[in-house]
Amino acid sequence: MKAGIVGLPNVGKSTLFNCLSNAKAQSANYPFCTIEPNIGVVNVPDQRLIELEKIVKPERVLPATVEIVDIAGLVKGASKGEGLGNKFLANIRETDAIIHVLRCFDDDNITHVEGSVNPVRDKEIIDIELQLKDLDTVEKRIDKIKRKAKTGDKEGQKEYELLLKIKENLEKGLSVRAMDFTQENREKYINSYQLLTDKPVLYLCNVDEASLQTENDYVKAVKEAVKDESAEIMVLAAATEADIMELDTFEEQKMFLDDLGLDEPGINKLIRSVYKLLKQQTYFTAGVKEVRAWTIPIGATAPQAAGVIHSDFEKGFIRAEVISYDDYIKYGSEAKVKEAGKMRVEGKEYIVQDGDIMHFRFNV
Numbered sequence: 001m002k003a004g005i006v007g008l009p010n011v012g013k014s015t016l017f018n019c020l021s022n023a024k025a026q027s028a029n030y031p032f033c034t035i036e037p038n039i040g041v042v043n044v045p046d047q048r049l050i051e052l053e054k055i056v057k058p059e060r061v062l063p064a065t066v067e068i069v070d071i072a073g074l075v076k077g078a079s080k081g082e083g084l085g086n087k088f089l090a091n092i093r094e095t096d097a098i099i100h101v102l103r104c105f106d107d108d109n110i111t112h113v114e115g116s117v118n119p120v121r122d123k124e125i126i127d128i129e130l131q132l133k134d135l136d137t138v139e140k141r142i143d144k145i146k147r148k149a150k151t152g153d154k155e156g157q158k159e160y161e162l163l164l165k166i167k168e169n170l171e172k173g174l175s176v177r178a179m180d181f182t183q184e185n186r187e188k189y190i191n192s193y194q195l196l197t198d199k200p201v202l203y204l205c206n207v208d209e210a211s212l213q214t215e216n217d218y219v220k221a222v223k224e225a226v227k228d229e230s231a232e233i234m235v236l237a238a239a240t241e242a243d244i245m246e247l248d249t250f251e252e253q254k255m256f257l258d259d260l261g262l263d264e265p266g267i268n269k270l271i272r273s274v275y276k277l278l279k280q281q282t283y284f285t286a287g288v289k290e291v292r293a294w295t296i297p298i299g300a301t302a303p304q305a306a307g308v309i310h311s312d313f314e315k316g317f318i319r320a321e322v323i324s325y326d327d328y329i330k331y332g333s334e335a336k337v338k339e340a341g342k343m344r345v346e347g348k349e350y351i352v353q354d355g356d357i358m359h360f361r362f363n364v
Contacts, residue, residue, distance in 0.1 A: 001278045001295075002039075002067035003202075004095035008122050009113045011103040012206040012238040017070035019241040019267050038070045044275050044282070044293070045268040048325055048355060052284060052291045055332060064282050064293040066275050069095055089133050093194055097277045098201045099270075100126065104218035104235075105208040119205065119218050120225045127175060130196040135170045137193060138163055159189055170197075177201065177230050200277050202232040204270070209240045213261055234273055236266040281354040284325070285309075286334070302350040306360040316364040320346045325355035 007013045021040040044064040053061050071091045092098065102119035103112065114121065142163045148156030162185055169179055175197035181190055190198065203226055205219045212235070215223075219235055226233065244265050247253045257264065275295075282293045283305055296305050302322075307314030323334065327342040337343050352358070 001096045001280060002069055002094070003097040003099055003274045003278060004069045004071045004092055005099045005101060006071050006092060006126060007101035008103075008125065010110055011101050011122065013070060013101050015238040015242055016099075016101060016204070016206070016236075017068065019238060019245050020068050020271065040068050040070075041065050042068050042271055044271055044295075045264075046272075046282065046293060048282075048284070049291060049293055051329055052286050052357075055328070056286050056288065056291050058286070058288055058291045060290045062290060062292040064275070064280075064295045066271060066278065066280075066295075068099075068274070071095075089130075089196065092130070092196050092199070095199065097274065098199050099204055099274065100201050101204045101206055101238075102218075102222055104205040104216060104222065105211065105237075107208070117218065119222050123203070123222065123225060127197070128173070131170050131173065131175060134176060134195045134197050135167065137195060138167050138170065141193065142167065162189055166195075175229065178228065200231075200279075201229075202234060202273055202277050205233065205235045206238050207235055209237050209260070211235075212237050212240070232273060232277060234266075234270060236270060241265060241267050281352075283352050283354070283356045283358050285359065286328070286357050296352060298354075300352050301348065302346055302352060302358075302360075303348050305352045305358065306362065309360070312364045313360050313362050316362040317348060318361040318363055320350060321359040321361070322346050322350070323357040324353070325357060328357050 005013050005017055017038075017040065020042050042065060044066055046063060049061055049063055069091060100123065102122055103117055104119050106117055114125075142160065145156055145160050145163065149160035162181075166176065166179065170176070176190070176195045177198050177200065203222060205222055207216060207219065211219070215235070223233060240260070244253055244256055245267075247256060253265070279298050280295050281298050281300075282295060285292050285294065294305065294308050296308055302320040303314045303317040306317050306320065322344045323337050323342065327337055327340075328334070331337045331340055331342065334343075
């Protein structure tokens with residue numbers, strides 16, 4: 001699962017990506033790597049891992065990770081191939097969610113591609129390009145399915161009518177994520193179209209340091225503009241985050257954050273928000289060799305969770321021994337949890353809960 005950072009040129013995308021790529025791990029033995037110059041694998045900050053580490057004292061700790069892709073800046077006409085349009089749109093199609101960076105600060109030293117600062121206009125420029133590309137995708141699908149629908153094929157007619165509805169709404173400037181679909185239509189048709197404006201989005205208002213505590217007018221305008229969308233909004237100062245990342249020690253970072261009235265770097269909150277946007281959650285395995293966070297989709301069953309470790313675990317799944325995170329912290333060890341009768345044995349139908357600590361029994 002990966003999230004793409006999008007936006008017009010010079011809105012702070014690269015600064016943000018560099019902050020994410022350089023985000024200090026919670027412990028020196030946490031891994032970080034960059035797959036390519038424009039793709040980073042970023043640790044998901046999770047205080048629960050730190051608490052489990054204190055109790056278990058493992059040889060290593062492995063956090064959950066999320067992929068972040070820095071996508072080339074878009075310009076008007078991208079849907080027609082202008083600038084890096086084709087590459088930009090192809091890269092977005094490969095992501096599972098979008099972090100849409102909007103410039104919400106004034107700085108005469110940083111040129112705006114449109115000549116002035118207006119985040120709502122900037123948002124609409126990108127929205128229109130993505131909607132035009134989706135319109136092109138939908139029209140091509142309509143051409144394919146039209147003949148089938150005209151022969152009286154019921155499935156063909158149903159899809160044809162659905163596509164016409166999507167086309168009509170796109171032409172009105174409505175993104176697909178803001179349209180209502182039945183679960184059946186979404187699973188049967190919509191998901192297969194891979195429409196760009198159907199991807200979950202987080203609007204990131206990139207502000208100056210002075211606007212971190214109080215919303216500036218740009219942020220207020222963005223919130224008003226997206227109030228009817230199914231979208232998340234976050235305020236962050238990318239330049240300030242870059243300054244935080246430059247500090248060498250945790251103590252120096254904490255002093256800097258205290259001066260700003262913040263409890264943690266905004267980057268940490270952003271990473272967690274992206275993880276949530278991707279509809280992911282975490283379960284843990286905890287032993288002396290390692291304490292590890294495993295990423296699974298929300299709603300995953302116990303066998304599916306086991307399969308993340310190894311496919312054989314899912315194929316030969318027998319049962320899962322489960323401890324809630326709160327119980328593990330309360331009793332202080334696996335042995336004491338068992339003594340208190342708080343370890344549960346769950347079967348194949350169990351829906352894993354965020355924070356579960358699990359051990360799997362399997363037979364291949």
